Amino acid sequence: MTASVSEKCGSCGRPSSARMRHCSTCGWSNEQKQRCCLKCEGPVVLNNGMNSAAGGGGGLLGAVMAWFFGLALSLTLLFGVAFALTLAGVFTMGFKCNMCGWTAADNLLSKQEKEEKGGKRFKMILGSAACGVLAVACFAWWAWAMKSRLNGS
Ligand SMILES: [Zn+2]
Ligand SMILES: [Zn+2]
Numbered sequence: 001m002t003a004s005v006s007e008k009c010g011s012c013g014r015p016s017s018a019r020m021r022h023c024s025t026c027g028w029s030n031e032q033k034q035r036c037c038l039k040c041e042g043p044v045v046l047n048n049g050m051n052s053a054a055g056g057g058g059g060l061l062g063a064v065m066a067w068f069f070g071l072a073l074s075l076t077l078l079f080g081v082a083f084a085l086t087l088a089g090v091f092t093m094g095f096k097c098n099m100c101g102w103t104a105a106d107n108l109l110s111k112q113e114k115e116e117k118g119g120k121r122f123k124m125i126l127g128s129a130a131c132g133v134l135a136v137a138c139f140a141w142w143a144w145a146m147k148s149r150l151n152g153s
Contacts, residue, residue, distance in 0.1 A: 011035070011110040026108040035095065035104060035113075042099030046116060048124065049092035050085055058082070072142035079135035086128035090121055 009016045011028035022029035022036040027044060029036050035044040058081060065074035095104040095113060106114065 011113075012108065027104065028110070037097035037100060037102045039102045040097065040100045042097045042102075044095050044097050044102070044104055046113075046120060047093060047096040048120065049089035049094070058085075070142075070145075072138055072145050076135055076138040076142055079131045079138055083128055083131035083135055086124050086131060090124050090128060093117070093121060093124065 007016050007018050007030065008014065009023040009026065009028050010030045010033070012023060012026040014023065014025050016023045016030065021031065022041070024038075027036045027038045028034075036042070037044055058078065062074055062078045065077060068074075069077075094106075094117060095109060096102065109117065
C-alpha cells in the first residue's frame with residue numbers, strides 16, 4: 001500500500017490518488033474543493049439552464065413591443081416567454097461544465113450539491129408559476145382593456 005492511495009475523494013468517498021488532480025469517477029477535486037469536468041477538466045458549476053443574455057434581449061424586445069402593442073399585451077407575451085424559459089430551465093438545469101457543457105449526473109453529486117440543486121429547482125418552479133399567473137393576469141387585463149375600448153366607441 002502506497003501513501004498516494006490513502007486519500008479519499010471528498011465527494012464520492014472512493015480512494016483517490018494525490019497525484020491526480022481530481023477524482024476519476026466523479027470529477028471532484030479535493031485540492032480545489034470543486035468539481036471538475038471529466039471530459040475537459042473545466043469547472044463544473046450549478047447552471048440554471050438559461051442564458052442570461054436571453055433575459056437582457058427579452059427586456060429590450062419588451063420595451064419595443066410595449067411601444068407597438070401596448071403595455072398589457074406585451075406584458076402578457078413577456079411573462080409567457082419568461083414562463084416558458086424558466087420551465088425549460090427547470091428541466092435543463094444542473095451541474096454543468098463551463099467549458100464544454102458536460103453535465104454531472106445526479107449519482108455523481110454530493111449531498112450538498114443535490115440539496116443546492118433541489119433548492120434552486122424549487123425556486124425556479126415558483127418563479128415559473130409566478131410568471132404563468134402574471135401572464136394570465138396581464139392577458140385578462142388586455143382583454144378587459146379591449147372590451148372597454150370597444151364598448152366606449
Ligand atoms: Zn469522487
Ligand atoms: Zn468540460
